[in-house]
Amino acid sequence: MKAAPFAYHDPRSVEEALHLLATLENARLLAGGQSLMPMLNMRVAFPDHLIDLNRVEGLAGVTAEGGALRIGAMTRQRDIEESPLVRAHLPLMSEALTHVGHRQTRNRGTIGGSLCNLDPSAELVAVATALDAVLEVQGPSGARDLSIHELPLGFMTPSLAPEEMLTAIRIPLPPAGHGAAFEEFARRHGDYAITSAAAVLVLEGGRIARASLTLGGVGAGPLRLRSAEAALAGQAPSEALLREAAAACGSIDAMSDPQAPAWYRRRLAATLARRALTAAASRATTPARQGGLA
Amino acid sequence: MSTRRIALTVNGTRHEAEAPVRQHLGDFLRGTLGLTGTHLGCEHGVCGACTVLLDGRAIRACLVLAVQAEDRAVTTVEGLAPSPEALHPLQAAFCANHGLQCGFCTPGMLTTLEEFLRDCPDPTEEEVRVAISGNLCRCTGYDSIVAATMEAARAMREAAA
Structure with a gap:
């Protein structure tokens, strides 16, 4: 359980990191290391060069910017969990983070690492999908924005070029008073979820103005349930309506693996979606939080 | 190399x-x-x-x-005790409550709980169980570890009061 030899680089700037990434053969970026380090120790990953981002300036922190929260790619999961800005404006993310690994792994693990590792069960991937996150990506030809919906190319395969890196995540803020909830089922607390559900409901005049429903862990990537969202829009959030929308999750195309067969995931999905939608609806009807961003 | x-x-x-x-x-x-x-x-x-x-x-x-x-x-774990003669309250409580048998998980339990009790000095048993969810123990069944942590938390609150 020892990593194979590699050359170690610890750049101090994004420019330096990008230069190394573009010029070194078989290089991997090291973020929080909570997935890559086990892969190195188990010799599942064999990079010739490890480019450690932990000393790069300016990649960590949560800031409010024009109707969005901007979270640096190297922001630790624990810092996001405890961020007052995230708690106030993105309660879905705070709630989901309590399910991510354990205190010791959240102290190191980063949001950028989670998104680029792109495990289909990863809570942050589902949350970013539910909240329509925009990823700031830098490469040799400059910076570009990438929608989270265009990130997954397939199982654990992000649509980043080999010489590109994720530098920040921007999440447009749902309106104050929205309701959000995250539900998951895992064998043990902190395990990757067998299935998870993230729901966001925006109510206006007692009706659902906007709905977002995402499942994690059911397939190769996160699954946004656009048809269920459309069925919810414009309706009053009755128990029957939410139950019916969640029931649609029972007919999704789910995967089977040694942990659980597809039919089990479909049943979990319907149940977790109903719980998430119900909790989101009850939270949305509570008085709106005061104020927006300063 | x-x-x-x-x-x-x-x-x-x-x-x-x-x-x-x-x-x-x-x-x-x-x-x-x-x-x-x-x-x-x-x-x-x-x-x-x-x-x-x-x-x-x-x-x-x-x-x-x-x-x-x-x-x-x-x-x-070597740095937790305040002096060579005195144990950290967590160590003392583990000792008094049979919080360890083989002792293999103990250093990780103690360091994890030291940080946890700094953040959460008056935890519930459920919170303690979540805090140690990333630490495997194959001997104790965890109950004695939770009991030891609750006792250590009490002792540390009293010492701080």
Whole structure:
């Protein structure tokens, strides 16, 4: 359980990191290391060069910017969990983070690492999908924005070029008073979820103005349930309506693996979606939080 | 093999040593500094036995490279007790409550709980169970660890009052 030899680089700037990434053969970026380090120790990953981002300036922190929260790619999961800005404006993310690994792994693990590792069960991937996150990506030809919906190319395969890196995540803020909830089922607390559900409901005049429903862990990537969202829009959030929308999750195309067969995931999905939608609806009807961003 | 000379503080003492760049912090603490209190179980981030504090935060020493600890402060189980004669309240409570049998998970439990009780000095039993969810113990069934933690938390609150 020892990593194979590699050359170690610890750049101090994004420019330096990008230069190394573009010029070194078989290089991997090291973020929080909570997935890559086990892969190195188990010799599942064999990079010739490890480019450690932990000393790069300016990649960590949560800031409010024009109707969005901007979270640096190297922001630790624990810092996001405890961020007052995230708690106030993105309660879905705070709630989901309590399910991510354990205190010791959240102290190191980063949001950028989670998104680029792109495990289909990863809570942050589902949350970013539910909240329509925009990823700031830098490469040799400059910076570009990438929608989270265009990130997954397939199982654990992000649509980043080999010489590109994720530098920040921007999440447009749902309106104050929205309701959000995250539900998951895992064998043990902190395990990757067998299935998870993230729901966001925006109510206006007692009706659902906007709905977002995402499942994690059911397939190769996160699954946004656009048809269920459309069925919810414009309706009053009755128990029957939410139950019916969640029931649609029972007919999704789910995967089977040694942990659980597809039919089990479909049943979990319907149940977790109903719980998430119900909790989101009850939270949305509570008085709106005061104020927006300063 | 590629190595690097690193300087770091461990349990309040400054150390300088050569580390292979691929070596994780757990092997460096045990092999190079001789601090064998930190136990290595799975070495892929599952068992929690190797938990140490890095700048006060509990982390898995098998998932951090030694070179990443350059200029940082590490606390291991050897650094928890206030003096060679006195135990940390958590250590005393583990002793009094049979919080350990074979002792393999104990260093990771203690370092994890030291950080947890700083953040959460008056926890519920349920909160303690979540806090140690990343630490495997195959002997105790966890109940005695939870009882010890509740007692240590009480003792630490009383000492602070």
